[in-house]
Amino acid sequence: MNPETVQTIIDDLGALLLFTMILIIAARQISHAIHAVAAQSLLIAIAGAVLATATGNEDLWVIAGVTLAIKAIVLPWVLHWVVRRLNVRREIEPVIAISATLALAVGVVVMSFHLSASLGPVRQAITGNALPVGIALTLLGVLVMATRKTALTQMVGLFASENGIFFTAMAVTQGMPLIIEIGVILDVILAALVMTIMVLRVRSTVDADIADLDRLRG
């Protein structure tokens, strides 16, 4: 593939990634948000495969496969399992109104495009719009984490944020060393496990949620 095709495909994938992020932010039901984050991981895996064919870096194939298996299939499945286990359906509970969050999201996207435009020569070396899209995804994931009260939604936000970092890393470096990527994936798995256990434990022992924990004093 010639570089221009790759750039176009990465740009298009970036737009779709932003769209899934909007769906995560706008989701009223936790299961919708989980589906959206799974779709986002699938897109990341496709982006990895595209970059792998473009650069001939075989590690990227491994990473795309692992992303597909872990982040697009296993982690959403775990989240769905927790949702079923806790028997919650509308577990979104935003701190500020969802429409306000959407407005903030637009601001974040425009800002990240504006900021990375000012990077100039650094951005020229990076495939397409990958840098601003990656920054926007990361910040929007943080936004989701900051504006939702419940732990499960915050986990979705964390995965989205992690997807953003992953996307940026892949596009910027044309494939990091395999060992680092595997380490990152393992981190995510561990974080997911710990958080899942925490959520279930907290729920089952004190019947409280994350937002109530600020009142705990020693």
Place this chain on the structure above:
Amino acid sequence: MTGERPLTLVLLEMTLLVLLGPLVTGTIQKLKALLQCRQGAGLLQPYHDIIKLLRKGTVQADTTSGFFRSIPVLVLAATVAAGALVPVVRSGPPAFPLGDALMLLGLLALARFLTAVGAFDAGGAFGGMGASREMTIAPLVEPVLMMVVFSTAVAAGTTELGALAAHRGASWILAWRAADFLGFAAMLVLLPAETGRIPVDNPDTHLELTMLHEGMLLEHSGPGLGCMMLASHTRQIVAFGLVSALFFPVGLADGAGVTGLLLGAGAFVAKILVLATWLALVESSYAKLRFFRVPQYLGIGFVCALMALALRIL
């Protein structure tokens, strides 16, 4: 670059749109019926309805002013005029000064405004309610539609739909840039709102308090109601035509040859069918949103459109 569209062709396309409008509604209703395991009315039912209404006499409230009678005709005229601006079988700008996508959206807004004025004029409670709701939704839909148009127009350097379609050319999804995906997503979100369908409005009911568009038609009767219904069918197919001109002008004929025009017409029918199927699927799988949820639903479209614009400009 393709040639210009002569006056006869534009008139022909406009007539085609008006004639096909009820058929699209019939198709959507038939699809919905099939999805619900019903037999459903025939495809031609909307035509029968309109013909029946045109034959009947008019009854209207005593409180209405003289303006009320002319409203259906004006609404129909504005909508049909909007239909003239959509390239149906052939791309390229019209050979004479006609108007662009902004004109189209303006005419649709005018039709909407006149419908609301008519509903207020009759003084019925349902009409006023429907009108106030429609006027709450409209300012959320129209600017977003304009942004979607702009996001494609920025690339083409024109807002004239025929020229836009010609600029995009016959190459399909391969030529889509990143912004087109987001713009198209915004369009798919907005389409039910623009055509008055679930999850924003329910076209099947005249009884619920949740209705928007149908509530405004309650005071009309006979030929007037027929005109209003024909206008809403036309509005729907015009919205479809706008989407296909903006995002997939595939198969639009380049030259003036008869085969090209037939091919263009066939491609147009196929595109309309795809969009009609989409609407039928959405209508069958979602419930109508609570009215105060609608702004948030439309907010998704707004954010997508704004990001499309941002991607195009930045």
